[in-house]
Amino acid sequence: MRESLFIKIFLICLTCLFVAGVMSDSFAQDRFPRPEFDSEYQKPHTHAPGPQAKFFEIFDIFLLATLLGLTSYFVLKKRSRRAVFWISIFSLGYFGFYREGCVCAVGSLQNVSAALFLPSYVLPIGVIAFFILPLAFALFFGRTFCASVCPLGCMQDVVMLKPVKVPHWLSEVLGVLPYLYLGFAVLFATTGSAFIICRYDPFVSIFRLSNDFGTILYSAGFVGLSVFVARPYCRFLCPYGVLLGWMSSLSKKHASITPDYCTQCRLCEGSCDFGSIHKPSNGRIPERKAKSVKRLATLFILAPVMIIVSGWAVSNLDVLLSRMHPTVRTAEQVKLEDAGLVNQTTLESRTFRRMGTETSALYSEAQAIQKKFHTGGWFLGGFLGLFFATKLIRLSVLRPRIDYEINQTSCFSCARCFMSCPNEHIRLETLKGASLEPVERVS
C-alpha cells in the first residue's frame, strides 16, 4: 500500500512538473522580436534571458542526491523494480527532457579532467556534485545511478522491449570500447580539444528535440538499437560506467539476486538482459595445469610490454589526434593555404587572419598542443595496455563460485532479477505458505 501511495504522489509531482513546464513556455518572451508584418505592429521590448538561477544548480544536486538515495533504498531495502522504473521515468523527464541532458554525470568527467589539467578551467559546484555523488553511491550501494537516475540509461531502459542476449565473447570484446572512450575523452578534455562525450551523446538531440539531420538519425539509430540490445550505450560505450563499475566492484551493500540464500534453482539464469549474472563454477580448468600457469606467466611478463607498445603506438597518433584541437586544425589550414595547397579558406582561417596574430605564434601553439598529445598518448596507450593485460589475466583465471552471483562491476542494480528468485516471492508472500530449503552446496 505504501508503495502504491508513493507511486501516486510521484505521478502527481510529475504532472505538476509537466504543467509547470508548459506554463513557463507559454509565458516565455521571444528573445528576438517577431518580424514586422504591418505598420501597426508594436515591437516588443527585446531582452536577453537572465543567467540561470543558482536555485537550479542547488536543486539539481538535491534532486540527484535524493533520487540516488531513493533508488538505493528501493533496490536494497524494498527490492522494488516498479519503484525503480517510476524513478527512472521521473529522471528521464526531469534530467533528460526538462534539463535537456545537461549537466550530466557522464559528461562531468570531462569537466573534472579539464579542471585537473587546465589551470584556467573553473569547475562549478554542480558539476563536482554530479561527478562525485553517483560514484560515492556506487562505492557503497552499487550502480544505483545507472538503475534509474541517469537519463541516458533510463532512455534505453524504457525502450528495451525485445532484448536479445549478446554472446559472452562479444560482450567482452565490446566491453573494451568504454575504456577506449574514457581514455580518449580524458585526453581530449585535458588538452582543451573537445568534450567528445557531449558531442557524441546519442540522446541529447532527443532530449532537446533539435539537431541536424545526421545527429537525429544517429540518435534514432541508438534508440532503435536499444529496443533489441539492452542498454547498448551503458554497456559498450559509457565512459563514466567504467568508473562506476570500479566503484561498484568495491561496494559492500550491493544488490543481490536473492533476498535470502541461493537455492541454485537456476531460475535467475536468464533473467539479466545485461549478462551480469555469474553462474556457479567448480573452478576446475579443463586443461593441463602447466598450460594455464604458462599462459598466466606469459601474460604477466607481457603486461609491461603491452603497456609500452600500446603507449608508443598511441603516442604516435599525436598528429592525428591533435587535429581534434581547433588551434591545430586552424594552424594546418593556414599552413596549407599559405603553401597554396588548398584553394578554399575556412571560417577559422579567415578569422585568424583578421586577428592579426603572427602565423608563427599559431604554429608554435599548435606544436605545443601536439606535444601534449604525444605525452598524453603515452599515458592513454599505457592505460589501454594495462587494461588489456588485466582483462586477459582476468579471463585466464577461474574463480570458483558456489551460487549465482551478481557481477558487481557491470550490474546496473535495475532490480529485474529479483522476481526470478523463489525466495523473493516468499519474502513478498506471493507464494503463501511456501518455504524453501537450501540445497546441498557442491563446490
Place this chain on the structure above:
Amino acid sequence: MFKKLQIESQQTYSIAKGVAIVSAFFAFVVCILLITNYLQTKAVDPINNTALSTLLNQLEKDQQNETLREQIRAVDLLSRKAYFVNQWQLKTGAYLLLGSVVLLLIALRIIHDFKAELPLPEGELDKSEAWIMSSKARQYVVGMGVFLLGTAFIFALLSYNELKDANADDVAFNLPTQEDFQNNWANFRGYQGIGVANVEKAPTFWDVESGQNIKWKSAIPLPGFNSPIIWEDKIFISGGANAQLAVFCYNAETGALLWQQQVTDQNDESLKGLRVDRDTGITAPTMATNGRYVFAIFANGKLVSYDFEGNLVWSQNLGKPDNHYGHSSSLLIYENTLYVQLDQNSNSRLLALDVMSGNTVWRVNRNKISWSSPICVNTGSRMELILTNTSSVDSYDPKTGVKYWTIDCLEGEHGPSPAYNNGLLFVANEYSQGTALKISENSAEPLWEYYDELPDGSSPVATDEYIFMATGYGSFVCLDIKTGDELWLQEFDAGFYASPILVNNTIYALDKKGSMHIFEAANEFKSINDCVLNEKTFSTPAFVGNRIYIRGDKNLYCVETLE
C-alpha cells in the same frame, strides 16, 4: 490479498493496453501531419515566393503604383504568416509526437512486464561453461587488441604532420658575416639601412638611349615603389597590381628574370577593401635577405619568405595594417633576425622574427603610426635598433627588444628614416623639424634643430661632416653635422622620393623624373654629373661592387662602367 493483487494487475494491464493503442494511433496521425506540414513548410518559402517576386518585378517598372505596393505588402504578410504558422505547427507537433511516443513506450513497457515470463533454464548446469566462455572471450579480446594496435600503427604511419617544419630551425646554414652584409645590399638603403654604400667607386656616367654603361635593362612585370636588394648574383624586388602580389628574382649579371612567385591570387581576400594612397601603393616596403632566404612584406600584412630558388619557406599574415596611406616600412635584417616595423593606427608593434623559421623572437608594442623604416647601427659599445614614428625616436636592443631610450622630437606623418654617422643620429620630417641627436649610454641628447628644407619620403644620409637631405619638391640641402648650419642648397627640377646614397665621397640622388644627380659630398655643391633614365623613378638605387641597380617605373637597370 493475492486475488486482489491479481485484479489490480489485470486492470493496469488493460489500461496500459488501451493507452498503447490510443497513443500509437495518435503518434501515427501526428507523424503523418508532421510530414505533411514539413513538406508544406519547404514549399512556403517567404524569401523565394514566386508570386512576390513577380509583383516586385512589376514594381520596379512601375514604382509609383501604390496599389501594387499594398498588394506586395499583403502577399508578403500572408506568406510570412503561413511560414511562421507552419513553424509553430512543426514545433507543437514535435512535442505532441514526443508525448505520445513516451506514453506508448510506458504502456508497452508495462504490457511487456506483465506478459513477460521468467525464463526457464535450458539444459543441465555446466560448471565448466565459465571457463569455456572465458577462453573464447580471451581469444577475441586478443584479436581486438591486435586489431586496435594494427589500426593505430597504420594511422600513425599514414598521418603526416603538416606543422612539422612550420617553425623548424635550420642549424646547418652558416649565417652570413657582417662583411657579407656590407658587400651586398641586403635591405633598404644597404648595410644597416643608413644609405651608405660600401663600394670604392660607382659609375658616374651612363646613357640609356645609346646604351652606354647600361649593362642590361629588364622589364618589371608588376609595378611597385620598393627598392631592389642584391645578394651576390641575384636581385630581388616585389610588385603588385590588380589584386596580385609577386616577388621577382633577376640575375644580376644578365638581368634575366630567374623566377617570380605569386604571393596572392585573384581569390585572396586580404587585398579586398584595402585602401592605400597611390603614392604608397601595395608594395612600398623594400625586401630583405640574409643570403639564403629572401623576405617580403606587403600592404595587406602578408609576410613571406622564399629561398633563392623561389620556394616558399614560410609565410605569415600579420593582419591587415590599419594604415590610411598603406604600409611602407621596409624590412631589416641584423644577424639572424628579421625586423618588422608594423606601426599603424592601432596595434602598432615591432616584431623580431627568426629568419629561418619565422618564429617570433620578441615583440614590443608601439603606440604610433609611421611610414619610416628601421635602422640598426653600432653606437660605440652596442648595436641599437632605431625606429621613428609620428612623435618619437626609439632605440631598442636588437637581441631582446628592451628599449634603450626614447625621445620625443618628431611631429606629423613621418616617412623618412634616420641618418646615422659616428654616434650622431639625424631625424627629420616635412612640416616638422630636423633634429640631430647625440647618442649616449642610455639616452639621446638633442644637439641642434633645423626647420627649413625637410624631406617627406626621402631619407637623409650623413657623413662625418655633413648631412644631406632631398625634399619632395626638388631642393637638396647640405647641413653641417656639428652645428646644423645650412652649408648649401641646390634646387632641382623634380622632387625626390628615392633616398640619396653616399658612395665613398660622392652623393647619388635620384629624382622622381629619373635623373641621377651625382655630386661631391662636400661643403659646397660640386656636381659631377646628371644621368637621365627617361623613366620615372621612386625607388632608392642599390650599389654593389662597381654597379648601380636602379628600379624605374617599368624597368630594372644595371649600370656599370664598361670599357
